Amino acid sequence: MGDRNLARGAVSGPLGAYETELRTELAGTGYAAKSVADIVLMMARLSRWMETHGVEVAELRPAVVEEFLRCRREVTRVEGAARRGLGPLLRFLRGRELIPGEEVLDGSPVEELLAAYRDYLVGERGLAAETVRCYVLQGRKFLAELREPLDVALARLDAGAVVAFVMEHTRGAASVWSAKTLVTATRSLLRFLHVQGWIAVPLAAAVPAVAGWRLAAVPRGLEQDQIEAVLAGPKVSSAAGLRDRAVLLVLARLGLRGAEVAALGLADVDWRAGEIIVRGKGGCLERVPLPFEVGEALAAYLTIARPSCSCASLFVTARPPYHGLNGSAVRAIMGRACGRAGLPRLGAHRLRHSLATQVLRAGAPLSEVGQLLRHRNQLSTTVYAKVDHAVLRSLARQWPLPAPAAADGSAS
Known part of the structure; x- marks a missing residue:
């Protein structure tokens, strides 16, 4: 199964029935022959793993895909290549409604809440797609910190927990800008949770500000x-x-x-x-x-x-x-x-x-x-x-300042 030049019909298991259709769609879309072979190879590996673990096609949710990738990491270091090969395959399966859509994710309470949050950002706030993506990504980080069931954790959420989250995740931030992005997105999520009744107290004000002053930096241009x-x-x-x-x-x-x-x-x-x-x-x-x-x-x-x-x-x-x-x-x-x-x-x-x-x-x-x-x-x-x-050099004053002259003209 390690041969990249897979012959047609080489995919066995739950996904085997869709191999020919996948090949046809990829070729029609413009994928090169080598790329098609790589994707079909990943399809064969995933299908074989599904057969071994008793996973049906309709059960191929993100959590299951992550488990497959975890198993792949045990035998290979090129997880990035595996993810790229899986992308076109998963889009193909979603397009035929064989697996849940991307927005449904894993059906967990956290993902359902994030889906509602995404709709709020798009419909109520009218934010750009990239901003929505960033806010949802940061919101997932925040909700992932809640160890208890979602409704219980949100009911017990207080200012201390919010501050602790922000302090922990901004301590190693790559820049002031990335820290401010986390802070802004967290405030947005907390406002949404309060408006929707998930939390009883408005906690957005509890999010600490990031120290970063306007005009503090100097633009760095190239010669x-x-x-x-x-x-x-x-x-x-x-x-x-x-x-x-x-x-x-x-x-x-x-x-x-x-x-x-x-x-x-x-x-x-x-x-x-x-x-x-x-x-x-x-x-x-x-x-x-x-x-x-x-x-x-x-x-x-x-x-x-x-x-x-x-x-x-x-x-x-x-x-x-x-x-x-x-x-x-x-x-x-x-x-x-x-x-x-x-x-x-x-x-x-x-x-x-x-x-x-x-x-x-x-x-x-x-x-x-x-x-x-x-x-x-x-x-x-x-x-x-x-x-x-x-x-700017013409505006700078001499330092240290010269000593003031005495009244009689001599130096003091």
């Missing part, structure tokens, strides 16, 4: 030679290289956020007007001028490298099945380019900071920098006042 080295990183002789260079130029010359680049669609490029429609924070649509250099890179990608597919996203994956890039993929493109440029792995936002710093040093006022970055709050732009070291 011009570093920017050019990053832009020269992708190999434009390949389709993926043409795409990656276009992505990096949009980041560097337009100052878009990584998620905004991922959200660009084919229809968002107005070639006649020389503009790009950007979907910013809060769902705002704004038109941004399209520089010649960026337009040239986009045209090269679209006419030479972009695969012919039905996906409406501007930037898509280089290999089938084709779908639009997400924020993580944009960050990965930036990371690879940094590696080729001999720089440490940096986030896509670093190019946004670099553009603002360059414009400010060229003599533009802060108001124009704010317009370029599409800031809705002027306070978000004032942090860039710190990056012009030459101007």
Whole structure:
């Protein structure tokens, strides 16, 4: 069963009846032959495990899948590869309603509560999909700490337990930003629990704040030679290289956020007007001028490298099945380019900071920098006042201060 080139009919057990249909769907979607073989191999392993443990197809819930992966970890270290192989298989089974949908999860009280919380965030709060995903993820961490049955644990929940949770999970946070994300999501969950009657007392106010002062940090931009080295990183002789260079130029010359680049669609490029429609924070649509250099890179990608597919996203994956890039993929493109440029792995936002710093040093006022970055709050732009070291140096006072002169003119 270890042979990747599985012949048809090689999958035995509960999933064997669906092998041919899975192969047909994967091939029709555009999966390469090797990818199809890998997925079918994982299907065979899962089906054999299900047969050994007496698991029927309808019982293949997330908790069961995690148990299968736990068993796989005992015989292999490549759990990540196993998860990637399982993804298309599980989507195939869900699409035919053979296993519970993703939203149902494992049917536990915690997951049912989180599903209601997700509906609340989408329907009542109207939050973006990425924000909802983040809040639910943090909410699962909080509820996982409750050792008793859910209704009993929530009835006994008090401010002390909330504070203890936040202190424990923010102590090793990677940054102030990640700690604040946990705090904000926890407050949101506690408000929901109180509104829905799960907890009798409003405990959102008990969540301690994270010490992080506005404008405390200095934006860290790259020097011009570093920017050019990053832009020269992708190999434009390949389709993926043409795409990656276009992505990096949009980041560097337009100052878009990584998620905004991922959200660009084919229809968002107005070639006649020389503009790009950007979907910013809060769902705002704004038109941004399209520089010649960026337009040239986009045209090269679209006419030479972009695969012919039905996906409406501007930037898509280089290999089938084709779908639009997400924020993580944009960050990965930036990371690879940094590696080729001999720089440490940096986030896509670093190019946004670099553009603002360059414009400010060229003599533009802060108001124009704010317009370029599409800031809705002027306070978000004032942090860039710190990056012009030459101007700041003229404001600095000598230290230590010279001793005051005596009345007769002699030194005191």
